C-alpha cells in the first residue's frame with residue numbers, strides 16, 4: 470500500500486505514534502507548521518504526522534513499519550536546508566521524522582581527536598563540547614545555532630572552514646544509520662585508516678536522507694588553534710583577490726582557515742540594512758576579502774603570518790587597503806558582516822540564487838562571463854556575488870533591478886539559472902557546491918548530469934531503498 474497519493478491513514482498514524490508515545494507524535498496543524506516550512510519560504514509541505522523518536526530502537530521500529538506499509542519518510546534535522554530536502558511534499562501522506570531528540574554526545578576522545586555525536590546534536594552545542602576538552606570541531610555555518618549533525622552530514626555541509634579542514638564528509642570517520650528496512654548499520658569506528666571494501670559511510674554523507682536515517686556519527690576533532698588573526702582587505706579586481714589567495718596559500722599553508730570574497734553590491738546592501746554596521750575599510754572597493762589565519766603554535770605566529778601575507782600583497786600591488794582586527798570583538802564584527810550578507814539581500818526585493826563552484830583559478834573569468842550572462846537575461850539586475858573563494862564556491866546571486874516588480878523578476882528564475890549554470894558548466898563546475906539538490910535542483914540535475922551518473926545514482930538508490938520510501942522526490 471503506498472500512502473503517497475492518499476494522505477496518511479489514521480489507523481496507520483496511530484501505529485506510528487505508538488512507537489514514540491503520544492507526547493512525541495506531533496499532529497496539530499500549528500505544531501506541525503515549523504516542520505513543513507523551510508527558511509527561504511520556497512517550499513511548503515503538508516503533513517499530518519511528525520515523529521520525534523528518542524532512541525535508535527524507535528527509529529528502527531518506525532522504519533520497519535514504514536517499510537511494511539510503504540509509507541514515505543522525510544528525515545529532518547534543524548530544518549535549515551536551503552533546497553527543500555527536509556520538507557514533505559503536499560500529498561499529506563509523508564511522515565516527517567525529526568531527529569532532534571537524539572541529541573546526546575555519546576563519547577568525546579581528545580587523544581584520538583574524535584567525538585561520537587547523535588544526529589540531533591546542534592552544531593553550536595558540538596562546538597562547545599569540543600571547546601571544553603580543548604579541541605576544535607571546525608565545521609562552521611551561519612546556521613550553526615539550529616542545524617544538526619545528521620543534517621550537516623546528509624547535506625555534506627561546507628561553510629567557512631572548508632579551505633583548511635574540508636567539508637562535512639572529510640570530517641566524518643564513521644556513521645550509524647537506520648536503513649529503510651529498519652536494520653541498523655553500525656559503522657561507528659574512529660579509524661583514520663580503514664581500507665576494507667567499499668566506503669559505505671560515504672554514500673550516506675550528502676545523500677539528503679534518500680538512502681537511510683543517520684542516527685549518530687564519529688566526527689574528527691582538531692587541536693584548538695593557539696592564535697587567530699582576521700583581516701579585511703580591499704582590492705580593485707577579482708584577479709587581485711586570486712593573487713592574494715595564492716600568496717596566502719604559499720605563505721600560510723594549512724594556517725589559512727578562511728578566504729571569503731565579497732563584491733561591492735553585497736557590501737552596499739550590508740551597509741544599508743545591517744543596524745550599526747560600519748565598513749571595515751575607507752572608500753569603495755570593487756572586491757573585499759575576509760581572510761583568517763590560525764596558528765597551532767602561538768598568537769604571535771598567527772600575527773606574523775598575517776602581516777607577511779598582507780605585506781606581500783601590498784608589495785605586488787594587489788592589495789589596495791587592509792585592516793587586521795584589533796580585538797576578538799572586531800574579528801567577530803567582521804564575521805558578522807560576512808554572515809549577514811544573505812539576509813540583507815532580502816531587503817532589496819526578490820532574488821535569484823546560484824550556489825556554484827568552479828576551479829579556484831577560474832573565478833575571475835567566471836565572474837566576468839557570468840556577469841554577461843546575467844545582463845543578457847535582465848540588463849539592470851544587480852549581481853550579488855560573495856562566497857567561499859578559497860573553495861571555488863560562490864553564492865552568485867542576482868537581485869531584482871531597483872523598482873522592478875518582484876513577481877515579474879522571479880518569472881525569470883529558470884532563464885537566469887540556465888544562463889548562469891551554462892557558464893558554470895563551461896568550466897566543468899558544479900550547480901550545487903554546498904546546499905545540495907533536494908527538490909529545488911532535482912529536475913536540473915536529472916536533465917544535465919551525465920546519463921551514466923544519474924543511472925548509477927538510481928541503481929544505488931534502488932539497492933538501498935527498493936520500496937522508494939526514503940525521502941521520495943528528492944535528489945534523483
Ligand SMILES: Cc1cc2nc3c(=O)[nH]c(=O)nc-3n(C[C@H](O)[C@H](O)[C@H](O)COP(=O)(O)OP(=O)(O)OC[C@H]3O[C@@H](n4cnc5c(N)ncnc54)[C@H](O)[C@@H]3O)c2cc1C
Nearest residue numbers: 546547548549550554617619620621623626627628678683
Ligand atoms: C542562514 C543559513 C546559512 C547557511 N550557511 C550554509 C553554509 O555556509 N554552508 C552550507 O553547506 N550550508 C549552509 N546552510 C544550509 C544548511 O544550514 C545546511 O545544509 C545544514 O547542514 C542543514 O542541516 P539541518 O540539520 O538543518 O538539516 P535539514 O535542513 O533538516 O535537512 C537537510 C537534508 O538532510 C536530510 N536529513 C536531515 N537529518 C538527517 C538524518 N539524520 N538522516 C538522514 N537525512 C537527514 C533532510 O532530509 C534534508 O534532505 C545555511 C542555511 C542557513 C539558513
